[in-house]
Amino acid sequence: MAGIREVARLAQVAPSTVSRALNGSGYVAEETKEKIRQAVAELDYVPNQWIRNLYRKKTGIIGVLAPELLHPYFSVLWSYLEEELHRHGYNMMICNTRGNPLIEREYLDTLERNLFDGMIIGAAFLPDENYTEMDKPILSLDRIIPGIPLVSSDHEQGGRIAAEKMRECGCRKVLQLSDLSAKKISSARSGVVFTRLMQEYGIDVVTEKIVWDEVIHYEKAMKRAKDILVSYPELDGIMANDLCAAAFLKTAYEMGRQVPEDLKILSYDGTFVTDFNFCTMSAIVQDVEKIAVDAVEVLLKLINHQPLVKKEIYIPVYFKKGDTL
Amino acid sequence: MAGIREVARLAQVAPSTVSRALNGSGYVAEETKEKIRQAVAELDYVPNQWIRNLYRKKTGIIGVLAPELLHPYFSVLWSYLEEELHRHGYNMMICNTRGNPLIEREYLDTLERNLFDGMIIGAAFLPDENYTEMDKPILSLDRIIPGIPLVSSDHEQGGRIAAEKMRECGCRKVLQLSDLSAKKISSARSGVVFTRLMQEYGIDVVTEKIVWDEVIHYEKAMKRAKDILVSYPELDGIMANDLCAAAFLKTAYEMGRQVPEDLKILSYDGTFVTDFNFCTMSAIVQDVEKIAVDAVEVLLKLINHQPLVKKEIYIPVYFKKGDTL
DNA sequence: CTGAAAGCGCTAACAA
């Protein structure tokens, strides 16, 4: 593993000259450059990025705190984020926490230890202070944390559209999978708005508390879906995230329910899985690509100490007609 | 951002003592340790990993060359790999190449520049030399590269089981999506073995060349599935990877074909999407978790200069009964 | 048990 010194020796120049030649910083005679090029070739010299970053005081790495990699919504989100970060010359480090606060804290330490230039927070299971007390560029994608910029879908709009659709198609008793108590979670707002509007419209709403495990594991979502459809045989409408909606659709089919005639299903997220079944699910679609683009833009502004126009950005969602509503 | 010097000054000791105390290397009096602990707390001192790695001559980061993040097989694979790497104290850097050789080369450079301690290669679209000439720990997951260790499913076994199943259920004309010309790709072996056995069994085999885009994009897979089912109305069996198999299933349903009575579908990979439709797909299942575990084990041996027992590890696959065959 | 000194591999300021 040749270093800059060996190159310098072979080219008969000083290490700093080699450095300048290789970085295009400062003046180096064309002749000298040529000698250096040869020495570099001869020794197969490759500069150590690690060390360079030491000077630039940056790593070129962005940590992405992810609670999950497999859920369709997340995998699409991470995929777009990776693409966008790469476009800006950054590498993305997946920090999969599996919802474990200890692992999450571990990765925040990594940020604090300067291994990352900034962090995008998808998972957030720790008390606010963990994020606010860190003097580093941080952006949140869902959890509302004082002082930390947020980029998220406009879930209130999502809740409105969903309620509107449920009313339009004449539902009388609707169930949603949500967590109305999660005040600090942007995505939980859809459920709150949905509930309020449904009540205004005079439609029954049942809110079943969503459980993290079921958001992620299809088998668990299937089990829950079955329990719910058995417990509430009178339901004529369901709103749930993609994976759970898929579970409801499959379960409804297995139980001989007619979708959409007898039971409407509205999928929230609108990722590719809505197309996977024999019928396409109607969905509230999040513009995940836009979320990723804006998230990276905001984070880079934080990193480069540029002013932020808005501390909170809400990306519009839209309705996509399918066969289930 | 306090450094070790400030801590040392505040604790009235030398920086080297602080270093030893913090790393538990060498002797430090309990009293001194306590003083240092206090100084650390007072200054909110966090050691810079970046610099530490400079000494340890390692980064703790493994690059994972991925052609794709979204395809179910890959997302499951990356997820398990991340888990396994984390278990061993390594971070995983997703190097998404999108099948672009230039981006792939870029990431190999990153490895060469010591930003990664090693690399796991899922995508490999460059000539062999790109990998073989690199004097770094590299492990391949599918592409067969001289001198580079391989961990992959036993796709020959996969092909055998598939052929066996097709025969058992009485198929007469079967289509597979494969690429028989891809000699250097481990996963392409299933198609070769499948073809040979089907011929032995006296069953017609049509091999339609698989196209990368269709492996990844469901819409494209859907289009291809439609084309194929129209072109070959006499087919009574299909073998294809999960995503394409799902597309075939959906298309068959739309075209009014009876699955499995009239058309058998065998999914290859066996990820969670095989459960997503109204009927569960029968599948050749890859043990992705085992692949990840073994891959990391081998890579760590390479990194630590431990001897390898086998240069090539093939993980058994198995058949999972579903409703489509 | 502790501190001084010498780097890790490279860059940047300055002098020549």
Next chain:
DNA sequence: TTGTTAGCGCTTTCAG
């Protein structure tokens, strides 16, 4: 245009 010098922030001998 080039070389010298002094570090980046930490670790690791090696004397003491």
